[in-house]
Amino acid sequence: MEVYDVVLIPLIIGMVELLKMYGMKRRLLPLMALAFGVLGGIFYIYPDDPKAGILVGIMMGLSASGLYSGGKAVVEREN
Structure with missing residues (x-):
């Protein structure tokens, strides 16, 4: 992994x-962020x-x- 590959994160x-x-x-x-990440990685x-x-x-x-905020959003119920 090169340094410029990290640019995928803002993308x-x-x-x-x-x-x-x-x-x-x-x-x-x-x-979806996880899916985009895996697709970009592969x-x-x-x-x-x-x-x-x-x-x-x-x-x-x-x-x-955002590790924590992402996990929190999955667990929270919609209002």
């Missing part, structure tokens, strides 16, 4: 914000090593969703 944040603007439920947003960062891509993708997705 993931931006894509999740777009989903939020278009009305996706807040509790699903951290899961297809962009480590296309030849899926295991490493998944691991790095999970790390990027959790970073983008």
Whole structure:
């Protein structure tokens, strides 16, 4: 993983914000960040090593969703 690959994290944040603007439920947003991270890890960062891509993708997705706040949003019930 190169230093410039970390730029995917703000990109993931931006894509999740777009989903939020278009009305996706807040509790699903951290899961989408995780999915975008895994996809970026597999297809962009480590296309030849899926295991490493998944691991790095999970790390990027959790970073983008803000570890704690993401877990909290999934657990909270909608009002």
